[in-house]
Amino acid sequence: MRKFDTKVQHLKYKVLSEVARQAWNDTLYDNLLDIPKILVPGKTPTMRCCVYKERAILSERVKIAMGGDKENPNVIEVIPIACDECPVGGFEVTNACRGCLAHRCEDVCRFGAISFDNNHVAHIDKSKCKECGACAKVCPYTAIVSRKRPCQNACKIKAISMNESKEAIIDNDTCISCGACVYQCPFGAIMDKSYIINVVDMLKNRNRDEKYNVYAVVAPSISSQFTYAKLGQVISGLKALGFHTVVEAALGADMVAMAESKELTEKGFLTSSCCPAFVDYINKSFPALKEHISHNLSPMATIAKYIKETDNAAKVVFIGPCTAKKAEAQKPEVKKYIDAVMTFEELQALFDSRDIEITNLEEDVLDNASYFGRIFARSGGLTDAVAEALKEQGIEDFELKACTCDGIEACRVALLKKSKNMLDANFIEGMACVGGCIGGAGCLTHGEKNKAEVDKYGNEAFEKSIADAISILK
């Protein structure tokens, strides 16, 4: 059964599971240099020009699987030798241009950038072209194409450019670590740093000198992942790995919905604090709006804080779809609650590093949160939860006018409007990934049905109201 969307993810997974396997066996540092050869054993290249380049790139991947470049604060990293230096010409006319008579391209271009040579073939004057793409849309032969790098295309906030050697570089002052480029680069040249060996060490040493419990906090988007098995089997798998228990981040979301709705009525205007990439985006690109960011911790940090308050020997590992959570976990106010962050991709690698076939396991249960906490995983869910929390608290004199932003482009538009005082809303729900967390870069698969899966999972919650779900926490 296919477990990933792309071969790049599969390759990344192979590296992660091999690194984790060696870490479990205490052989990682002995075999470090052999891992590329273990993964690419033969002499016939399957990915690059030769096996030597493949292995050279793999050793870079191993580095990232072990935490990456410590000097680079960003959790997203480019592997320069893996970057294929894709063309960056923007819109170009290809040899599919037939030199027709219609000249739709010329007519539609508002900047006069299109001219024709003696063979009637179109040319684009780069000094005039504004990259609007209108010509490409009207050409009957689809002869005009955008030669934009997939990474740059994926990065809607323009944090990626190229250096003199044409390799992709990330501007850390702009990057929000959402991972869009990680998922989109067809060569797998941009990766999120992994802390999988920290998790292995934590699980391995839990019964040695210092006794502690390792808690797995799972994001609600898990309901759309591991589709080849039952959710209950994933929970059993986590316990088989050595996690003490599994707690829904959605319970933290319930707590956040309650607190954030209260904060909203007090302040009158608020931007959500759940999506770390969105929060980072405001901090980096709209600093004037900083004061409006909700002061609540994210659902991940909120539930982890609660766990640590109930069990002082707790260590908490968050498992979700998100690369930006890895960055959030490094913030001083979150660091004390979260010991490591893993993606669903990494969890799959961790299962396989222990040869745990989750489809053979019994089904365990996962139920801590309400419907509303669970639907945080998809765009619009947080807004629904805040509306519900206002209702449950009997706050009727406050009219919630939410602006639900699905994806970072929508976030940008709303924030631009807000900074010019042109936004007719008192609450911005910002989700950097399209679709919400289910569109996250660390998901195993991204599918049409994911939203429906999240809603279904929400409806299965034992508790129907937010107040009921969090009543036990007081």
Add this chain to the structure above:
Amino acid sequence: MKVTVCIGSSCHLKGSRRVVEQLQYLIAENDLKEKVQLGGTFCMGKCQQGVCVTVDDNFFSLTPDTVDEFFNKEILAKV
């Protein structure tokens, strides 16, 4: 006295919320808020025996229907 109720998934599905709410009610009713510290925890590792409750270090297996009896015997009588 420290009373801890498991609010992990398994106990939650067996009604730990009702256990907690009933205990909260009984503690308030008997004016024991000063003396009894009620808290939650995720998983005591005895999911089969849920709803799991501990009073200091002693373990008890409850259901929402046995809360009153438990309260009278183990909390009210000993506090």
